[in-house]
Amino acid sequence: MPQKGQAAIANKIKKWVEAANELSDNYTGIALPITRLTSIKSLCRDAIAAQKFALYMSKLVLQQARNAECPDNTTPDEWEVHKDIINRAVAQMESFLEHPIPDNSKLLWNLYRQIEELQGDNYRRIHGTTIHFVKSGYLLKLNYAICCFIKPEFDYYAYKLAREYTECYAPRYGTGLTPESVPMLLVVAEFWCQYYFEESLQDKFPQLMSDE
Structure with a gap:
C-alpha cells in the first residue's frame, strides 16, 4: 500500500483513539456523534475486510452471550436457541x-x-419513521455481521455492526459515544490497526495509548 494510503488509514484509527481519550471518566460533555465511525466504510476496501471484521465482532458477541444471563424478555429456551444460532453463525x-x-x-x-423470524414483526411508526423493535440486541449485531457476507453493501453493514456494538445511552450524555463506549471503541480500533498494520494500538500509537 502507498505510504499516503497508510497515513490516511492510520489517521482514521488515530481519531478513534483520540475520541476514547476524550471520553474519560471525568468527561462532562454530551455524547460524541456515532457518525465518527462512518470511516469504517472506507476501511472496508473489499468484502474480505468487512467479512473479517464481521467474524471478529461476532466472536465477541458470542463470548458476551455465553457470559450473560438470560435476558428478561427472553425465555430460557429462547435464549438457548439464540446462543446456538450465534455459535453456528460464527462457525x-x-x-x-x-x-x-x-x-x-x-x-x-x-x-x-x-434471525429475522426470531426478531419478530414489532414495527412501529415514530415521528414518521418505521422502527423495528427487535427482541435481541445480540441477534441484531449478528444480523449485521451476516449481511457483510451476503449483501453487496458490506461496508454499510460493517458500519452498522460497529455502531450497534459501541453506541450507548445515558441521561447525562444522551445517545452516541459515551464514556461507557470507550472499551468497545478501542476494540474496533484494535481490529483495524491489526488488520492494516499488523501492530497493536499500543505499538502504533504509544503516546496516545499511554493516556488510557
Missing part, C-alpha cells in the same frame, strides 16, 4: 472465509432468515 463465517462457495453463502442466508 459458518469461518467456513465461508476458508471456502467462499455458494453452498456456504446459502447457509448464511438461512441463518439470516432464522
Whole structure:
C-alpha cells in the first residue's frame, strides 16, 4: 500500500483513539456523534475486510452471550436457541472465509432468515419513521455481521455492526459515544490497526495509548 494510503488509514484509527481519550471518566460533555465511525466504510476496501471484521465482532458477541444471563424478555429456551444460532453463525463465517462457495453463502442466508423470524414483526411508526423493535440486541449485531457476507453493501453493514456494538445511552450524555463506549471503541480500533498494520494500538500509537 502507498505510504499516503497508510497515513490516511492510520489517521482514521488515530481519531478513534483520540475520541476514547476524550471520553474519560471525568468527561462532562454530551455524547460524541456515532457518525465518527462512518470511516469504517472506507476501511472496508473489499468484502474480505468487512467479512473479517464481521467474524471478529461476532466472536465477541458470542463470548458476551455465553457470559450473560438470560435476558428478561427472553425465555430460557429462547435464549438457548439464540446462543446456538450465534455459535453456528460464527462457525459458518469461518467456513465461508476458508471456502467462499455458494453452498456456504446459502447457509448464511438461512441463518439470516432464522434471525429475522426470531426478531419478530414489532414495527412501529415514530415521528414518521418505521422502527423495528427487535427482541435481541445480540441477534441484531449478528444480523449485521451476516449481511457483510451476503449483501453487496458490506461496508454499510460493517458500519452498522460497529455502531450497534459501541453506541450507548445515558441521561447525562444522551445517545452516541459515551464514556461507557470507550472499551468497545478501542476494540474496533484494535481490529483495524491489526488488520492494516499488523501492530497493536499500543505499538502504533504509544503516546496516545499511554493516556488510557
